[in-house]
Amino acid sequence: MSTLKVNKIENTATTDGGIEIDNTGHVQIDGVQLPTSGQLSNRNLIINGAQEVDQRDSGTTSIGTLDTAKYITDRWVVRAEGNTTGQASQSSDAPDDFLNSLLVEVGATAVARSAGTNRFVRQLIEGYVARRLRWGTSAAKSATISFWVKSSLTGTYSFSFFSSGLNQHYVTDYTIDTADTWEYKTISVPGPTSGTFGTGSSLAFYCHWDLGTGSNFQTSTLNQWGSTDERTSTTGVDFFNTANATFRITGVQLEVGDKATPFEHESYGQTLAKCQRYYYKLVEGLSKNVAVGAYYSSTLFAFSLPFPVTMRIGPTIDYESGTDYYHIYRENAFDAFDAMYGTRTCTTSIAIDTTTGTSGTSGIGGIAATNNAAAYIGFTAEL
Numbered sequence: 001m002s003t004l005k006v007n008k009i010e011n012t013a014t015t016d017g018g019i020e021i022d023n024t025g026h027v028q029i030d031g032v033q034l035p036t037s038g039q040l041s042n043r044n045l046i047i048n049g050a051q052e053v054d055q056r057d058s059g060t061t062s063i064g065t066l067d068t069a070k071y072i073t074d075r076w077v078v079r080a081e082g083n084t085t086g087q088a089s090q091s092s093d094a095p096d097d098f099l100n101s102l103l104v105e106v107g108a109t110a111v112a113r114s115a116g117t118n119r120f121v122r123q124l125i126e127g128y129v130a131r132r133l134r135w136g137t138s139a140a141k142s143a144t145i146s147f148w149v150k151s152s153l154t155g156t157y158s159f160s161f162f163s164s165g166l167n168q169h170y171v172t173d174y175t176i177d178t179a180d181t182w183e184y185k186t187i188s189v190p191g192p193t194s195g196t197f198g199t200g201s202s203l204a205f206y207c208h209w210d211l212g213t214g215s216n217f218q219t220s221t222l223n224q225w226g227s228t229d230e231r232t233s234t235t236g237v238d239f240f241n242t243a244n245a246t247f248r249i250t251g252v253q254l255e256v257g258d259k260a261t262p263f264e265h266e267s268y269g270q271t272l273a274k275c276q277r278y279y280y281k282l283v284e285g286l287s288k289n290v291a292v293g294a295y296y297s298s299t300l301f302a303f304s305l306p307f308p309v310t311m312r313i314g315p316t317i318d319y320e321s322g323t324d325y326y327h328i329y330r331e332n333a334f335d336a337f338d339a340m341y342g343t344r345t346c347t348t349s350i351a352i353d354t355t356t357g358t359s360g361t362s363g364i365g366g367i368a369a370t371n372n373a374a375a376y377i378g379f380t381a382e383l
Contacts, residue, residue: 044264045129046207047075047274049147049252051100054090055272055281055378066104069118071382073102074275077122080211083240085109094250095148095182097263101250104211110243117214119240120231121249123207124383126312127198130205132256133191136163140191145207146260148251149174150182151239158210158236159187164203165196166229171219173233184251186260192225201312203383207254208232211239211247276309277381279318284376290326290368291352297362301328301337301354307347307379314345315379317352324357325375330366335359342379350379 053074066080072088080086085107094101104121113119134140145159154176162169170192174185198204210232219230239245251263282305283290293303307315319340327334337357344351352368360366370376 041264043253043255043261045125045133045143045254046123046145046252047129047278048073048271049250049263050098050265050271051076051090051094051102051250052268053272053275054100055275055279057089058284059090069122071279073100074279075123076102077120077124078102078104079118079120079122080104080106080240081118082114083107083109083111083119086240091248093150093248095150095184097265098148098250101148101150101248104239104247106240106243106245108243110241112241113212113214113238115214115216117212118217119210119212119238121209121211121247123252125204125207125254126383127200127202127204130197131199135192135205136168136195136197138193140193141256142188142190142258143254143256144186144188144258144260145252145254146184146186146263147249147253148182148184149176150180150246150248151176152179152244152246153237153239153242154179155237156233156235158213158232160208160210160231161189161205162208162229162231163192163195163205164198167227168192168195168197168225169219169228169230170223170225171221171230171233172223173235180246188258188260190225195225195227207252209249210236212237212241273309276307277312279378279380279382280307280309280311280315281376281378283370286370286373286375288370288375290370290377292365292367293328293352294365295360295362296353298360299355299358301335301358301360301366301368302351303368304349304351306349311347311379311381312383313381314347315342315350315381316345317342317350318378318380320372320374320376321356322372322374325370325372326354327369327371328354328358328360328366329369330360330364335366336371340377347381 066086069079078088091103160171217231291303324336337354339356
C-alpha cells in the first residue's frame with residue numbers, strides 16, 4: 001500500500017519526492033511551491049476564466065454588432081468599435097482540459113482602426129475581488145496572468161492592466177507564433193504603488209486583451225507602470241482589419257505572485273454563483289414561470305423576486321418586450337402584458353411592476369409567465 005509523505009520543513013525544500021509544508025504554510029510538491037504566493041484554493045481573481053457560463057446567449061453564435069461593448073460569456077466584454085460585422089460567442093473549440101473558449105470573429109468586412117478606436121476583450125475586476133493585491137498602496141503585490149489563446153492571425157498582440165481611475169497602466173506584448181494553434185501565455189507584473197484602484201463593490205481595474213485600439217491609447221513604453229490612460233503598444237495587431245479573422249481565449253487565471261500555477265478548475269455551480277453577482281438570468285423562452293404576484297390596480301400587476309446570490313449593487317432589469325410576450329394566469333384565465341420595470345430594488349431582491357398591456361382586477365392574485373420564445377428576464381449589476 002502506498003503512503004503519503006507530508007513533512008514539516010523550514011525555509012528550504014527537499015526534492016526527494018512527496019508533499020512538504022514550509023513554516024509559512026505553503027505547500028511544495030517535489031520541491032516546487034504551489035502556488036507561489038497566497039492560498040491553494042480561490043486564488044483566481046478572474047471569474048469564468050474557462051468560459052463555461054453563458055447566461056445571456058446560451059452559446060448562440062450571433063449576438064449582433066460589436067460596435068458597442070457587449071457581454072458575451074459571463075463577465076467577458078468584447079468591443080469592435082467601427083466594425084459592424086464583428087461577432088463573438090461561446091465556442092466549443094478549446095485546448096486539452098477545457099471545454100469552451102470565447103470566440104471573436106471579424107466577419108466579412110475589414111475596417112482599419114482610427115485614432116480613437118477601442119477594440120478589445122476585457123474583464124472588469126471588482127474591488128472586493130482584487131483587494132488582496134493591495135494595488136495602489138505601498139504594500140502592492142506582484143501578480144501573474146496566464147491564458148490559452150488561438151488566432152488565425154499571427155504576430156504581436158498587447159495585454160494591459162489599467163486602473164479604475166485611468167491613472168495607472170501596465171502594457172506588455174505577447175506573440176502568437178502559429179496560426180490556428182492553441183498557445184499558452186503567462187505575464188507577470190509588479191504591483192503598482194500609486195493610482196486609483198477600487199477596494200469595495202466598485203471597479204478596481206481592467207484586464208485588457210487588445211484587438212486593435214487606436215493611437216490615442218497606444219504607448220511605446222512597455223513592461224512598466226505609467227500614470228496615463230494607455231492600453232496597447234504601437235505594434236499590436238489591428239485584428240478587425242482582416243476579414244474573417246478569428247481569436248479565441250480560455251483558461252484565464254490571475255493570481256498573486258510572480259509565477260503561474262495550473263488553472264484552478266471549479267464546479268460549474270461555483271462559477272455560476274460568482275457570475276450571478278453581476279448578472280442573473282431568471283427565465284428565457286416560452287411558457288416559463290416567473291413569479292407569484294397580485295394586481296395592485298387594474299393596470300398594474302406586482303410581484304417580488306429574490307436573487308440566488310447577493311448581487312454587487314441593486315440591479316436593473318434586463319428583458320425582451322413585445323406584444324403578448326408575457327401572461328398573468330388568474331381565475332382560470334389569463335391577462336397579457338408587454339413590458340415591466342423594476343422598483344424597490346436592493347442587492348438581494350427586486351419588485352417588478354408591469355405596465356403596457358396589463359388589465360385585471362385589483363386585489364386578485366396570479367402567476368406571471370413568459371408567452372413567447374424570444375421572451376427573457378434578467379438582472380444586471382455589472383461594473
